[in-house]
Amino acid sequence: MGSKLVDFLNREVRRYVRWCTPSVILNAERVEDIYGTDVSASLSIYGIPGESSGIFYEAQERAAKLYGADMTLFSVHGSTGSVYIVMRYLSLAYGTPLVLVTRNIHVSVQNACEDFGIRYRFIPSQYDEELDAFVPPTPDDVEESLRRHPEANAVLLSNPTYEGLSCKLKEIVRRIRNFSEDVLIIVDEAWGSHFRFSDRLPETAMEAGADVSIQSTHKQGGSLQQTGMIHWKRDRVDSDLMMEAYRGYTTTSPSFHLMASLDAARSYLERSGKRAVGSVIKKAEELREKLKEIPKLKIMDDGLLEKWRDRISGWDLTKTQVILTSYDTTGFQLDLLLQRKYRVVPETSNYNSLLFMATFQLREEDVDITTKAVGKALSEVGTVRNKKLLRPPLRADPPVIDPYIVRRMPKRIISRRVPLRLAPGMISAENITPYPPGVPILIKGFRISKEDIEYLLTVKRHGGILLAKDPSLETVEVIYGM
Numbered sequence: 001m002g003s004k005l006v007d008f009l010n011r012e013v014r015r016y017v018r019w020c021t022p023s024v025i026l027n028a029e030r031v032e033d034i035y036g037t038d039v040s041a042s043l044s045i046y047g048i049p050g051e052s053s054g055i056f057y058e059a060q061e062r063a064a065k066l067y068g069a070d071m072t073l074f075s076v077h078g079s080t081g082s083v084y085i086v087m088r089y090l091s092l093a094y095g096t097p098l099v100l101v102t103r104n105i106h107v108s109v110q111n112a113c114e115d116f117g118i119r120y121r122f123i124p125s126q127y128d129e130e131l132d133a134f135v136p137p138t139p140d141d142v143e144e145s146l147r148r149h150p151e152a153n154a155v156l157l158s159n160p161t162y163e164g165l166s167c168k169l170k171e172i173v174r175r176i177r178n179f180s181e182d183v184l185i186i187v188d189e190a191w192g193s194h195f196r197f198s199d200r201l202p203e204t205a206m207e208a209g210a211d212v213s214i215q216s217t218h219k220q221g222g223s224l225q226q227t228g229m230i231h232w233k234r235d236r237v238d239s240d241l242m243m244e245a246y247r248g249y250t251t252t253s254p255s256f257h258l259m260a261s262l263d264a265a266r267s268y269l270e271r272s273g274k275r276a277v278g279s280v281i282k283k284a285e286e287l288r289e290k291l292k293e294i295p296k297l298k299i300m301d302d303g304l305l306e307k308w309r310d311r312i313s314g315w316d317l318t319k320t321q322v323i324l325t326s327y328d329t330t331g332f333q334l335d336l337l338l339q340r341k342y343r344v345v346p347e348t349s350n351y352n353s354l355l356f357m358a359t360f361q362l363r364e365e366d367v368d369i370t371t372k373a374v375g376k377a378l379s380e381v382g383t384v385r386n387k388k389l390l391r392p393p394l395r396a397d398p399p400v401i402d403p404y405i406v407r408r409m410p411k412r413i414i415s416r417r418v419p420l421r422l423a424p425g426m427i428s429a430e431n432i433t434p435y436p437p438g439v440p441i442l443i444k445g446f447r448i449s450k451e452d453i454e455y456l457l458t459v460k461r462h463g464g465i466l467l468a469k470d471p472s473l474e475t476v477e478v479i480y481g482m
């Protein structure tokens with residue numbers, strides 16, 4: 001039996017129009033023979049990646065300069081790995097720190113907090129159920145959270161959001177600094193690695209004066225899948241401790257090819273970043289213009305975002321959020337139809353939306369192919385009036401027991417599975433996250449509400465994917481006797 005995976009990559013992938021990650025720069029420098037040059041740190045005289053020495057140090061130093069940081073480290077574990085490294089840093093630096101986080105944190109932040117014994121509290125946020133988009137907190141929201149928790153060691157903002165909305169980052173940084181010079185500002189900027197290269201895109205975390213930025217360079221910054229960068233400024237970050245956190249987490253056998261792809265993307269963007277990112281934005285604009293010709297289809301734009309003016313400083317123009325309020329379908333169903341029948345792959349879908357992300361590798365004809373496919377798919381599903389929209393319950397109440405404590409309790413002793421309908425009022429012993437949008441709904445140690453359960457069941461009924469111990473959602477794990 002041959003390898004189906006090899007076959008999939010060789011024969012299938014190119015047949016799809018992919019409006020999704022990774023966004024790889026096709027004409028950046030390339031390694032000529034990946035299989036023949038696969039190599040490890042045994043060949044050590046040029047430098048060791050885990051030590052960030054030699055050619056690896058030079059590559060990271062050049063990246064730091066380009067992205068406006070004092071220091072940069074390369075990740076071959078995506079931003080998931082970078083989040084773990086930064087959280088490991090926090091636990092090394094502060095013991096059991098308290099971090100204020102936005103409500104849209106990625107599951108990796110939750111998991112790392114649990115693993116490293118980090119407490120977190122949510123900064124209140126909003127959700128726009130028509131746009132199907134998480135709306136970032138205002139500077140006031142962040143400041144009020146700090147006043148409620150003056151002992152916080154750090155603030156972690158997931159910015160921009162998956163749908164591309166960026167908070168008023170500069171003002172938030174200013175408010176946090178006014179409150180205390182000691183609070184570390186970390187931005188999970190997984191979706192912002194291209195922002196540096198266009199004046200039309202929101203500012204980056206480094207530009208806004210944050211301390212640490214985590215970027216998935218593979219998502220929109222031009223390198224291969226799995227790669228990312230951690231940037232930081234030295235003022236509040238102990239660089240030796242960050243290196244210790246890096247060494248303690250990173251594989252001792254990182255792929256030199258993945259690291260080289262980060263260096264090659266950096267080199268290309270240094271020379272031609274503005275032009276390259278400008279043409280990705282142009283592709284997205286063409287897509288939006290053509291999609292707007294489809295009757296009753298709404299596309300997220302400045303007009304629809306006007307009502308959130310006090311919360312957002314800008315949005316990612318490479319992203320196209322398609323709103324399905326007038327159509328008799330969910331984004332989940334339409335996504336599958338587009339992939340199966342038309343070979344068009346959106347970045348993601350949600351209850352009332354599809355998200356298309358323009359990339360470096362899209363071809364000239366892809367806009368046409370895609371708009372025709374969306375038009376045909378929508379004519380198959382038909383229209384609807386008064387569609388009931390769906391809003392995830394974004395409560396920001398504190399946990400009854402901190403998630404990291406629940407994570408340390410012996411599972412068999414403290415928890416039991418109960419039918420989902422009996423769960424409201426009980427305390428969750430597991431995390432359940434619909435993916436997308438990837439915003440955690442049930443969280444270990446938090447009290448479960450009726451709205452949580454209704455939301456999860458609706459997502460499930462309409463074909464959404466749930467990260468849960470029992471994805472059928474018949475049962476949920478709760479804490480005994482509470």
Ligand SMILES: Cc1ncc(COP(=O)(O)O)c(C=O)c1O
Pocket residue numbers: 077078079080081083105106108158162188190191216226228
């Ligand atoms: C906000 C955010 N942070 C971190 C990650 C993890 O990124 P990666 O897939 O590079 O591990 C994601 C993934 O989508 C994300 O959306």
